[in-house]
Amino acid sequence: MKVRREQKIARIKKQKGKKGTPVEAMPNPELGHKLIPKLRYTDTGFAQEEWDKMWKKVWLLGCREDDIPNPGDHYVTEIGNESILIVRQKNKTIKAFYNVCAHRGNRIVHALHEPQLESSNFRCRYHSWEYGIDGKFTDIPDLETFPQGAPDCGGLICMPCDSWGSFVWFSMNKDVEPLKDYLGIIPNHLDPYHFDRMVLTRQVTVEWDCNWKASVDAFNESYHVQGIHPQLLYYLDDLDIQIDCYEKHNRYLIAFGVLSPRVVSPSEIPPPIKHVMREAGMDPASYEGSVYNIRADVQKHKRVHGATQGKDYSSLNDDQLTDDYHYTIFPNVTMNVHADDLMLFRQRPHPDNPNKMLFDYFTYELPDNDFDWETYKKPIHKKFKHGETSLGLVINQDAYNLPFVQKGMNSNGYEGLWLGNQELRIRHFHKTLEDYLEK
């Protein structure tokens, strides 16, 4: 039965301690109501402009610090047609280089998205040019046959690289602002979760038949829950959501473990809410309270039992123990942040087709006392085409739908995105994109 109950989510008004995640609601920015032209999603000319003026200017997520713990450890990531080589240095800092030999342009390291262990130098397999882990030439065979000498660059071309939140970031813009400035409010908001304590549990890349922004959009609003994810109506409140837009980035706070105002309470606790209780160590069968009190009771339970389960929630507020604090770091990182786990999506453009993208899916888990470190093995990064692997029911539902959105966007009968207030984050994302394109 379709309903629209009056429901107000009780939210924490004060952040947890001085260093807790800020909780206050931001005033909604005035971004107008204009149609977002569909060309941004379908046009190769626009994609090129996006590449030149945005992708080459921003900070981008490269890998995780623990992918490359020791000097010489390295990791190759790709963005568009670029391949980036990220290398741990002797002094523990990290450098990022274009993964290209200065001689004839061969890729220096061919392995992709997989941490490569300690290497004392990099040797191009084409003509054996060698580079140190600091990127400088160490050997050019038959150098005397180059009358002009070695290339002036002195080795691999370096680019800005820095770390935050257990992640390594790079930028193809040598004049980019410092990472901390670029991230703005993000470290202040997300440091309390201590991502460095979480372990990687899955990493997958799937090629989707849609523009990368169609994917970012899908995670930036919950208006589509009733259509695409009806089962979540028995798991979260998709209407009373706090949307906060900051300079480049934005977030929304979604209460989990509650019923949507769009459904009525069944006489039994809905299975998805039972799941929330079980994860917290509660027995749904023993629960005597009302379904409307479960979120608060789960918060209390985790607050009391977290420490004995080996989970340190001391810097998180009670809402953070149940809810989804959902952040988008411009341009392409989507973070579903929870006390016990992080589900991170990175949306990458296809190198030459705006109708395709690469969806990177990473999950991290906060280990508790029962976590089996002996059998834990860092998952291998696997790559798939659309439909070849399951990413769980919710993401599968989005993945099924997005190619149809992309097809529709290419239709003569469609002009662009007609956005409502529930989709404010999409509008804000496009505003940030426009700011880059106008520069």
Place this chain on the structure above:
Amino acid sequence: MDLNLRGKNVLITGSTQGIGRRIANLFAEEGANVAICSRSPESVNKAIKEISLMADGKIIGSPCNIKNKEEYETWINDMAEELGGVDIFIPNVSAGGGMDSEKNWWKNFEIDVLGTVRGVEAVIPHMELRGGGSIVMISTTAAVETFMAPQSYNAMKAALITYAKQLSQAHGEKGIRVNSVSPGPIYFDGGAWDMIKISNERFYDKTEKTHALGRLGTPEEVAKAVVFLSSSGASWITGVNLVVDGGYTKRVQF
């Protein structure tokens, strides 16, 4: 056919919503005096008001937690006294399904099984005083055919069918008939199948197609079967389990 329910006194547990509520509504429409209960005083008061609108007879009720033996027996005796006897008893309340822990077994035992047994033992003396009566237990098709998962709900509801049959033999001489009704999947707003319809439409559609009659049942259709079996229209029926499922189950009931 006259069901002769005018002036009859009916006690129904768990009767402010769902199937129990529809049973109460129908008895009220047929002119019976009806006593209802649930755990929440607000729901009881609201239901009494609403049912009274369609009733000729007396509609009464009070909050009662069936799990508490004394509270339950007090409710039965209070209701019997207020109505002036008991003719019909429908132990309807259930703890529902679930496979969360052993606790589910305890809950179904306490609510579904003991909630029936204690009620029956408390009403039989009242029925004896009136020279007869009728009891209809609410079981489920999940008791007679494999359904969903091996959960306590299915097994405990099965116990009621056997219990009803034996009671019918033991109390037949006193003019007390005992039957059970086993509904299949029933749709109503706010019910379990409402949630399934919203959250897993494909499974819902598949379930609909499994029914010989091509749809899920309504609580009113279950109520009709319960009210009929309770009435003098079913005077020669005792010890049966009436499957009310639109052809959902496939077994032959020899």
